[in-house]
Amino acid sequence: MTLHALRMQPPENLSGALADFESKFVYPLGPGRSFRISHGDDYPRFFRAMGAATCFVAEKEGRVAGALGVAIRPLLMPDGSEQMAAYIGDLKVDPGARGTLVLLRLAQAADAWARPQVTAAYGVVMDGTRASPADYSGRAGIEAFLQIGKVFVLRFATASAGSESVDQSWVATPEHGLAVFRSLSHGCYAGLGGNPQERSESEPLWLVDPAGAACGRLEDTRRAKRLIDSDGTEMISAHLACCAWRTPRAGAALIRMACGIASARGFPALFTAIAEQDLEPLEQSLGNSRKVIAPATVYGAGLHAGAAWNINSSEI
DSSP, X not given: OEEEEESSOOOHHHHHHHHHHHTTOOEEOSTTOXXXXXXXXXXXXXXXXXXXXXXXXXXXXXXXXXXXXXXXXXXXXXXXXXXXXXXXEEEEEOGGGTTSSHHHHHHHHHHHHHGGGOSEEEEEEETTOSOOGGGTOSSTTOOOOEEEEEEEEEEEESGGGOOOOOOTTTEEOHHHHHHHHHHHTXXXXXXXXXXXXXXXXXXXXXXXXXXXSEEEEEEOOTTTOEEEETTSOBOXXXXXXXXXXSSHHHHHHHHHHHHHHHHHTTOSEEEEEEEGGGHHHHHHHHOSOOEEEEEEEEEEESOOSSSEEEOOGGGO
């Protein structure tokens, strides 16, 4: 078995093997819905968009047996401080290689690369996914990953919002948007840094409520990651990243604004992720909006449970 550490686009033969490998996996998206993922020819691009990244790929006889991605990034802590953390995702092991050393080898390689650079690590796993960090941590020198939070990924149909032109009073510079996001994320964990232009085909657009009560960054992932529905069609969707608000009413206004702009940009759907404790009050403010709700679990090492997580749906 050969273990590759990929930081840039891999050779054509390995890209093809990765594409074949990815096609074997499906993920839940609410009741009766599922999808698979395609990272395209540049497999590590998705993780490079978050920070310094390496994708570890186990290859055997020209076929991919497993993959695991890691990005090093600043993590905003609930007290307002920052720590460098490893964001871990895209763990997959070929069904024929389960029960072998593939998963452990991937985890050991990721741990050896990331550990000298960080003080914490975390990952987000959609509920119902077969493998989770609990399957490969807590043994062989790898620190145990524990469940430390819950989030919900929401997918809205944008057509009901109408195709709105951009309300310029909501448009903000990245610097202002990030400052508001940091302020509204006080008391939460939130990933910082990265380059959304690396993953987004559309120009990322910061939206900030004129009163500063809500913020988000409208983007997509089509340059780095595409979702393929169970019927074989691409689930073309925008994402509202860095989504935070002071009140549920402000959050609902932000989502409606983002849905309208996403519709005008040609996106039939909008993803966003919210903390578990925010779901019920937000739903009350949104009313009868058309949406799919999918739960996910945050696993972490070197971090405490209890605080809410501001997770970007474009990075799960």
